[in-house]
Amino acid sequence: MSVRFSDRINAMQESPIRKLVPIANAAKAKGKKVYHLNIGQPDIITPPSFLKSIREFDQEVIAYATSPGDPKLIEAIAAYYKTYDMHFEPDEILVTNGGSEALMFAMMALCDPGDEVMVPEPFYANYNAFTRAINVKIVPITTKAEEGFHLPSEAEIEKNITEKTRAIVLSNPGNPTGVIYTRDEMDMLSRIVRKHDMTIIADEVYREFVYDGLKYTSFGNLPEISDRVVIVDSVSKRYSACGARIGSLACKNKDFSKQVIKLCQGRLCVPTLEQVGATALYGTPASYLNEVNTEYQERRNTLYKALKEMPGVICEEPKGAFYVVIKMPVDDAEKFAIWMLENFDVDGETTMVAPAAGFYATPGLGKNEARLAYVLKNEDLAKAMDILKAGLEAYPGRIESPIPSA
Structure with a gap:
């Protein structure tokens, strides 16, 4: 018997970050070493306090946590925000199953089916999945590699606002671009949302990853x-x-929290033990974050220096997060990524990148772009960059220069 699938699920794309994993696994099965530049999985050691606190958890029953989140974790999050001069009351913070659930809950609370959110593109690819799952449309604010992925003018953004536009969703620092928005850009968005009665959904999970002082x-x-x-x-x-x-x-809008708590109650709670571990994480000394920042800045430097020396590659220096989007002199970034895994190696080693088309909402954009995550050790990054350069030179679909942004 055939199953009829919803338009909603049919409209969803596969993850551009994960869809090539079977090809990478096949390459590994043949003995290739693959340097993963495709996914933002840090190799930094998780602070030991996470597992220590769970091991010391001493309750005979792993009971439901409260729907808004464990009060101790909420208190720890509030204390963390104070270090950034942000002051939230306990009823203004809700714990979620990752940032993914937080994003979806925020959009579900603010948007009806058919409503729109504006998102600077390229954007975190799962924004596509989240919006399509709840029948909300992304209206892209197109940014360009040649301009460091900074925002266009106020007038350019405003011309696409309609009566259905409910929010601007953006990550800062940016995933996948590494951009950090200037204060002028932030003030511009502030004017826009006040003028048009909108909300900013600020995805700030990379707050600590800001470089160059x-x-x-x-x-x-x-x-x-x-x-x-x-x-x-x-x-x-x-x-x-x-x-x-x-x-x-x-x-700070308490009405927002009161509405979203309904969604929190509907999914019951966030896992109890993970909240115990996360509470301990928020007590991690600032020295840990400072050391991590230094490490990623060094990795950024290694990656960016190598990319700037590759003929035909276009990119601007990322200032935050641990990603960069590059334009490559290739006919199709996905074909190139697959070719690297299936047909190319240097001494039995190759690289895996994330084709960037899936990070856009505008059809046709990102076709010759890729996101690279600099989450490898410096020596491995250097090797991966050498392999990428050699692959770009040998690729049968190489073109004279990258296609310019629209």
Whole structure:
């Protein structure tokens, strides 16, 4: 018997980050070593306090946690935000199953089916999945590699706002671009959401990954839109605890929290033990985060220096997170990624990149772009860059120069 699938699920794309994994696994099975530049899985050791706190957990029953989140974890998150001069009451913070659930809950609370959210593209590919799952449309704000993926003008953004536009969703620092928005850009978005009665959903999970001495400003630091900002957060990258699946929503608009708690109640709770571990993570000394920042800045430097020396590759220096989107002199980034895995190696080693088309909403964009995650040790990154350069030179579909942005 055939099964009829919903338009919603049929419209969803496969993850551009994970869909090539079977091809990579096949390459490994043949004996190739694959340097994974395709996924943001840090290799930094998770602070030992996470597992220590779970081992010391002493209750005979693993009971449901409260739907908004464990009060101790909420208290720890609130204390963390104070270090960034953001002050949230306990009822203004909700614990979620990772930043992913936080994003989906925020959009479900703010948007009806058929509504729109504006998102600078390229964007975290799962924004496509989240919006399509709830029948919300992404209206892209196109940014360009040649301009460091900074935002276009206020007029350019406003011309695409309609009566159905409910929010601007963006990551800062940016995934996949590594961009950090300037204060002028943030003030511009502040004016736009106030003028058009919108909300900013600020995905700030890479807050600690800011380089070159730049000062980071959260959207939660803009008092004029304090009731129009929803902050999405997570322990995944900050503490190298991706598998813990602990995220949060923070918003000074108490009505927002009261509405979202209905969704929290519907999924009952976030796992009890992971919340115990996450509470301990928020007590991690600042020295850990400083050391991690230094390590990733060094990796960024290694990657960027190598990319700038590759003929035909276009990229600007990423200032945050641990990603960069590059334009390559290839006919199709996905074909190139597959070719690297199936047909190319240097001494039995190859690289895996994430084709960038899936990070766009505008058809046709990103075809010759890829996202690279610099989550490998410096020596491995250097090897991976040498292999990538050799692959680009040998690729049968190489073109004279990258296709310019629209």
